[in-house]
Amino acid sequence: xxxSSRERVRAAAVKLFATKGFHGTGIxxxxxxxxxxxxxxxxxxxxxxxxxxxxxxxxLNRLLDAAREATAGAGDPAHRLRTLVVLHVLAxxxxxxxxxxxxxxxxxxSPAAREPVVALRDAYERLWASAIDDGVAAGVFRxxxxxxxxxxxxxxCSGVARWYSPRGPLALDELAEHYAELASRALGxxxxxxxxxxxxxxxxxxxxxxxxx
Amino acid sequence: xxxSSRERVRAAAVKLFATKGFHGTGIxxxxxxxxxxxxxxxxxxxxxxxxxxxxxxxxLNRLLDAAREATAGAGDPAHRLRTLVVLHVLAxxxxxxxxxxxxxxxxxxSPAAREPVVALRDAYERLWASAIDDGVAAGVFRxxxxxxxxxxxxxxCSGVARWYSPRGPLALDELAEHYAELASRALGxxxxxxxxxxxxxxxxxxxxxxxxx
DNA sequence: CAAAGGCTATCGATCGATCGATCGAACGTC
DNA sequence: GACGTTCGATCGATCGATCGATAGCCTTTG
Numbered sequence: 024x025x026x027s028s029r030e031r032v033r034a035a036a037v038k039l040f041a042t043k044g045f046h047g048t049g050i051x052x053x054x055x056x057x058x059x060x061x062x063x064x065x066x067x068x069x070x071x072x073x074x075x076x077x078x079x080x081x082x083l084n085r086l087l088d089a090a091r092e093a094t095a096g097a098g099d100p101a102h103r104l105r106t107l108v109v110l111h112v113l114a115x116x117x118x119x120x121x122x123x124x125x126x127x128x129x130x131x132x133s134p135a136a137r138e139p140v141v142a143l144r145d146a147y148e149r150l151w152a153s154a155i156d157d158g159v160a161a162g163v164f165r166x167x168x169x170x171x172x173x174x175x176x177x178x179x180c181s182g183v184a185r186w187y188s189p190r191g192p193l194a195l196d197e198l199a200e201h202y203a204e205l206a207s208r209a210l211g212x213x214x215x216x217x218x219x220x221x222x223x224x225x226x227x228x229x230x231x232x233x234x235x236x
Numbered sequence: 237x238x239x240s241s242r243e244r245v246r247a248a249a250v251k252l253f254a255t256k257g258f259h260g261t262g263i264x265x266x267x268x269x270x271x272x273x274x275x276x277x278x279x280x281x282x283x284x285x286x287x288x289x290x291x292x293x294x295x296l297n298r299l300l301d302a303a304r305e306a307t308a309g310a311g312d313p314a315h316r317l318r319t320l321v322v323l324h325v326l327a328x329x330x331x332x333x334x335x336x337x338x339x340x341x342x343x344x345x346s347p348a349a350r351e352p353v354v355a356l357r358d359a360y361e362r363l364w365a366s367a368i369d370d371g372v373a374a375g376v377f378r379x380x381x382x383x384x385x386x387x388x389x390x391x392x393c394s395g396v397a398r399w400y401s402p403r404g405p406l407a408l409d410e411l412a413e414h415y416a417e418l419a420s421r422a423l424g425x426x427x428x429x430x431x432x433x434x435x436x437x438x439x440x441x442x443x444x445x446x447x448x449x
Numbered sequence: 450c451a452a453a454g455g456c457t458a459t460c461g462a463t464c465g466a467t468c469g470a471t472c473g474a475a476c477g478t479c
Numbered sequence: 480g481a482c483g484t485t486c487g488a489t490c491g492a493t494c495g496a497t498c499g500a501t502a503g504c505c506t507t508t509g
Contacts, residue, residue, distance in 0.1 A: 028484080046259035047344060050469055060486050062471080071469070127340060131260060168414050171406060174399055175392045175418055182391025193384060201381050205388055205422045241458080263495055273460050275497080280458095284495070 031057040032067045036074050041120035045075055045131045075128060076136045082121045083143040086114055089231045090150050093224055100158035101214045105203040107151055109221055111180045112199045113228045117236060119184035126181055151177060158210065165211035176206050195236060196221060244270040245280045249287050254333035258288055258344045288341060289349045295334045296356040299327055302444045303363050306437055313371035314427045318416040320364055322434055324393045325412045326441045330449060332397035339394055364390060371423065378424035389419050408449060409434060 026034075035056035039048040050071065054061040068074040093110045097103045115122045129140060151173050158164035166172050180202055187198065199221060229236045239247075248269035252261040263284065267274040281287040306323045310316045328335045342353060364386050371377035379385050393415055400411065412434060442449045 042343070044257055044259055044344065046257055049467075051467085059484095061469085062487080063485050065470070066484065130255070131257065167417070168406065168410075171411070171414060172418065175395065175415065178395025178398065179388045179392035182388065182395075185391065186387055193381065197381075198384070201384060202388065204380070205385065208421045208424060209418045211421060262493080264493090272458095274495085275461075276459050278496070 028057070028059060028063070029067045032059070032064060032074070033078065037078060037120050037124060040075065040078070040128060041123040045071075045124075045128045072132065072136060075124070076132060076140065078121065079125050079129070079132075079140045080143070082118075082125050083140065083147065085231050086111075087143060087147045087150075089114065089227050090147060093220075093227050094150065094154070097220075099163075099214070100154050100161055101163045101207065101212050104151070104154040104158060104164075104210070105207060106220060106224060107154060108176070108180055108203045108206045109199040109224045110227065111177075112183050112202045113195065113224055113236065114232070115181060115184040116187045116189075116195055116198060117228055117232055117234055119187060122181065122184040126184070148173070148177065155210065158212075163212060163214045165213060166209070172209065176209060179205070196225075199224070241270070241272060241276070242280045245272070245277060245287075246291065250291060250333050250337060253288065253291070253341060254336040258284075258337075258341045285345065285349060288337070289345060289353065291334065292338050292342070292345075292353045293356070295331075295338050296353065296360065298444050299324075300356060300360045300363075302327065302440050303360060306433075306440050307363065307367070310433075312376075312427070313367050313374055314376045314420065314425050317364070317367040317371060317377075317423070318420060319433060319437060320367060321389070321393055321416045321419045322412040322437045323440065324390075325396050325415045326408065326437055326449065327445070328394060328397040329400045329402075329408055329411060330441055330445050330447055332400060335394070335397040339397070361386070361390065368423065371425075376425060376427045378426065379422070385423065389422065392418070409438075412437070 032053070035053050036048075039052055039056055043052070050061045050064060053071075054064050057064065068077075090107060090110055093106050094103045097106055125144075129137060129144075132140060152170070155164060155166075155169050155173050159166065159169050183198070183202070189195070193201070225236045228234070245266070248266055249261075252265055252269055256265070263274045263277060266284075267277050270277065281290075303320060303323055306319050307316045310319055338357075342350060342357075345353060365383070368377060368379075368382050368386050372379065372382050396411070396415070402408075406414070438449045441447070
């Protein structure tokens with residue numbers, strides 16, 4: 024078997040949840056996309072909600088691990104922030120469907136299922152917050168409202184998943200670099216525009232996401 | 237009657253579509269929220285999809301009208317762009333539910349119903365595009381990829397609807413000003429940080445949205 | 450003025466379709 | 480023959496939508 028049925032179910036769910044939404048996707052849609060009967064689906068998943076929660080967990084854990092690995096050892100806050108931006112943009116451009124599910128369907132989960140997902144997202148956002156706060160404290164960032172700015176930048180970068188197409192005029196590298204530049208400017212970055220380690224981020228994304236970037 | 241049933245149906249739909257999504261909102265949920273029977277609902281709307289489309293039309297037309305009014309006569313591209321940012325942020329902070337519906341539920345519409353909605357959104361984005369392009373041409377903006385930057389800024393500003401709370405530490409004015417500053421910086425604005433006409437934008441929002449701002 | 454007729458707003462009951470989920474049976478492989 | 484997969488058939492619940500009926504309120508008519 025080229026890909027296992029289990030993987031097909033997951034891929035089908037990511038695709039359909041991203042395009043039609045969780046409530047807009049029926050069990051039978053899922054089955055058709057995965058080339059299985061609706062009954063067979065339940066051999067590989069619990070409830071439909073379990074499937075959604077599992078997708079969110081793996082996606083967020085992957086992003087969190089990748090971000091920790093990419094920023095490990097990068098001491099300079101400005102460099103750390105640029106690295107986070109590059110990684111975030113690459114991840115959202117490479118896996119827009121998965122990302123859209125994570126970003127848009129969080130609150131269809133029941134409170135019990137939502138809680139650990141939100142905790143993961145918070146842990147990820149804390150990486151951004153500390154990079155920004157450290158930069159402000161060190162004087163390399165000059166920005167009035169760091170917390171609000173963090174939210175603004177995160178939304179800006181996540182938006183990539185909503186419009187980016189690999190067939191567009193911009194290569195992935197240019198896109199990521201451009202966003203790093205936008206973020207640096209918004210933060211009033213005073214340090215030299217030291218390039219984030221783009222190659223390293225590309226390798227991490229390629230490894231974690233299992234794609235060639 | 238304080239508010240008409242028709243208005244209650246509309247308000248209920250905006251609230252529930254925003255929080256639970258279009259497909260996550262049942263006719264009976266709508267009826268309960270509007271304090272009507274599910275049968276009576278159909279006295280005030282066509283299908284559920286018609287209701288969604290109507291909400292999107294009025295919301296987008298309002299935003300488009302407000303943006304045109306706010307930027308009329310503001311010749312300087314940098315000033316125009318800051319005005320667009322301020323208005324966009326105010327609108328998204330004042331009516332987050334409506335905005336989330338417009339931003340997130342566009343593609344549950346059938347192609348026929350979606351087409352005019354997308355046309356309205358495109359017309360609105362064209363205001364941003366021309367302000368940015370004019371600024372680049374005039375040399376007041378220095379940015380590598382204007383079209384991508386426009387998308388990035390729009391996503392950033394729209395994100396306000398996903399997290400802003402009037403009970404937060406930031407007043408509406410500060411929020412709008414801060415976003416205008418972020419956008420100016422991202423665009424590499426070289427002109428003096430001339431404040432957008434915040435008061436005028438507030439008045440327009442107060443008038444068009446029928447709220448005190 | 451009162452009765453008649455029409456119009457707006459509302460509802461309970463119910464339609465066929467689809468929903469998520471489960472069952473027992475059959476398949477192939479070791 | 481045991482086990483991992485797959486499926487057709489089907490469950491009760493809920494979906495969006497429609498039905499005929501009713502109650503109140505204008506306007507018209509005698």
